[in-house]
Amino acid sequence: MAEHDHDHSGGSNLSEMELRVRALETILAEKGYIESAALDRIVELYETKIGPHIGAQVIAKAWRDPGFRQALLDDASQAVATLAPQVGNVGEHLIAVENTPEVHNMVVCTLCSCYPTDVLGLPPTWYKSFAYRSRAVKEPRAVLADFGVALPVETEIRVWDSTAETRYLVVPIRPAGTEGWSEVQLAALITRDSMIGTGLPKNPSEVA
Amino acid sequence: MDGVHDMGGMDGFGKVEPEPNEPVFHHRWEGRVLAMSRAIGVFRAWTIDTSRYAIELLAPSVYLTRSYYEKWFLRNQNLLVERGLIDTDEVAAGHALRPAKNLTRGPFTLADVEKVTKRGSYSRPAPAPARFKAGDRVRTKNIHPTTHTRLPRYARGRVGVVERSHGAHIFPDSVTTGKGEDPQWLYTVRFDAQELWGAEADPKLKVSIEAFEPYLEHV
Numbered sequence: 001m002a003e004h005d006h007d008h009s010g011g012s013n014l015s016e017m018e019l020r021v022r023a024l025e026t027i028l029a030e031k032g033y034i035e036s037a038a039l040d041r042i043v044e045l046y047e048t049k050i051g052p053h054i055g056a057q058v059i060a061k062a063w064r065d066p067g068f069r070q071a072l073l074d075d076a077s078q079a080v081a082t083l084a085p086q087v088g089n090v091g092e093h094l095i096a097v098e099n100t101p102e103v104h105n106m107v108v109c110t111l112c113s114c115y116p117t118d119v120l121g122l123p124p125t126w127y128k129s130f131a132y133r134s135r136a137v138k139e140p141r142a143v144l145a146d147f148g149v150a151l152p153v154e155t156e157i158r159v160w161d162s163t164a165e166t167r168y169l170v171v172p173i174r175p176a177g178t179e180g181w182s183e184v185q186l187a188a189l190i191t192r193d194s195m196i197g198t199g200l201p202k203n204p205s206e207v208a
Numbered sequence: 209m210d211g212v213h214d215m216g217g218m219d220g221f222g223k224v225e226p227e228p229n230e231p232v233f234h235h236r237w238e239g240r241v242l243a244m245s246r247a248i249g250v251f252r253a254w255t256i257d258t259s260r261y262a263i264e265l266l267a268p269s270v271y272l273t274r275s276y277y278e279k280w281f282l283r284n285q286n287l288l289v290e291r292g293l294i295d296t297d298e299v300a301a302g303h304a305l306r307p308a309k310n311l312t313r314g315p316f317t318l319a320d321v322e323k324v325t326k327r328g329s330y331s332r333p334a335p336a337p338a339r340f341k342a343g344d345r346v347r348t349k350n351i352h353p354t355t356h357t358r359l360p361r362y363a364r365g366r367v368g369v370v371e372r373s374h375g376a377h378i379f380p381d382s383v384t385t386g387k388g389e390d391p392q393w394l395y396t397v398r399f400d401a402q403e404l405w406g407a408e409a410d411p412k413l414k415v416s417i418e419a420f421e422p423y424l425e426h427v
Contacts, residue, residue: 015235015237017235017237017278017281018235018236018237020281021237021240021241021244021281022237022240022302023299023302023303024244024281024284024285024288024294024299025240025244026302026303026304027294027298027299027302027303027304028244028247028248028288028294029315030303030304031293031294031304031307031308032307032308032311032314032315033247033248033251033293033308033311033315033316034244034247034248034315034316035315035316035317035318037317037318038243038247038316038317038318038320038321039240039243039244039247040243041318041321042239042242042243042246042247042321042324042325043233043239043240043242043243045321045325046232046233046239046242046325047232047233047239050325051232089322089326090326090327091326091327091328091329092327092328092329092330092331093327093329093330093331093374095372108216110214110215110216110217110360110362111213111214111215111216111260111358111360112213112260112263113276117327118326118327121232122232122242124226124227124230125227125230125234125276126224126225126226126227128276129221129224129225130215130218130221130272131221131222131223131224131225132224133215133216134215134216134217134218134219134221135221135224136216137216137217137362137404137415138216138217138362138401138404138405138409139410140410140413141410141413143224146223146224146225146226147224147226153412154412155412156412156413156414157410157412157413157414158398158413158414158415158416159413159414159415159416160396160416161216161360161363161415161416161417161418162418163358163359163360163417163418163419164330164358164374164377164380164394164418164420165256165327165330165377165378166374166394166396166418167327193226198224198226
């Protein structure tokens with residue numbers, strides 16, 4: 001992984017990319033296409049507001065509320081829209097797929113980086129990596145091993161290649177030992193990777 | 209196009225390496241590139257499909273060696289020049305050298321942010337009845353367009369089952385070649401791994417793609 005920029009305030013050791021990106025932003029602002037304050041806001045939203053905690057809230061509700069679970073599986077965009085006051089607006093074409101003891105779902109975009117941004121935020125680097133994109137559709141069990149996940153050989157693995165504007169959200173299996181837990185408690189178990197299908201929810205003992 | 213972007217099933221890229229506690233952006237400029245990409249969207253100078261195609265059109269050596277957001281930056285700059293929103297001498301100068309020619313609206317401001325952080329809609333009214341339904345066995349066509357397509361190489365000429373229908377959507381293959389949205393039915397088509405990867409493949413693996421109707425034929 002590349003190291004972080006250390007000079008954010010100007011000076012002589014800005015990277016070539018920092019300089020080129022600043023130049024383009026300057027041109028766009030001077031020509032009247034953009035205001036830089038609006039770009040600041042977009043960055044802030046993705047750094048602080050739009051992230052996997054949204055998906056975790058959705059899954060936690062589905063685990064506790066059978067009516068919501070069914071609505072989510074029937075039409076995830078519509079179901080999540082009912083939570084807009086808590087989770088913000090989501091776009092169309094969101095589809096939830098549920099893990100069971102028999103079938104484990106996993107999501108990839110082999111052609112680019114399609115990802116359910118509305119509910120998970122921007123994708124992690126590994127999701128966009130050549131290794132994940134090339135291998136997920138061919139040897140997903142080996143990919144899962146890279147994440148430290150081993151599933152029983154009899155578990156079917158179902159990989160969803162996001163080749164259009166539909167976006168897939170995995171509903172992981174609710175861990176045993178969480179009976180009576182609140183949505184907030186349950187959400188703490190739900191990792192980003194468990195909603196992509198490359199991870200499993202945390203063990204209840206990890207957060208208790 | 210049969211480009212290096214079409215990576216499904218390729219070998220040799222090594223292990224997947226998750227980064228613990230990964231930041232949203234690793235460099236400040238990455239966030240600026242993401243934000244500029246979103247902001248420029250309000251000018252409707254190109255669509256999401258065109259922006260994907262523009263990354264596929266980067267030279268393979270560039271695609272394979274530049275980081276994700278470097279590619280986004282190159283894509284943005286290339287499209288801004290190609291569509292006449294900025295000029296190459298301005299890129300060289302690092303400043304605007306003349307007023308914008310074709311401003312269709314005022315600048316992207318804070319009031320516009322919400323429009324571009326919620327995903328758009330790509331559904332369109334269906335132009336014709338669907339040719340396929342859930343449960344149909346279908347074969348993907350063996351096509352190799354030299355332009356943009358969303359049918360990955362690994363799933364061409366393969367027999368699968370239609371699992372879901374998503375209604376009609378903008379057809380990327382058409383909109384990226386200037387032929388308009390040409391909405392087409394979109395389906396989830398599921399394949400057994402052995403159909404895709406041969407007899408040695410995991411018998412408990414199934415893979416689906418999202419396939420536009422023109423990619424499919426009845427078996």
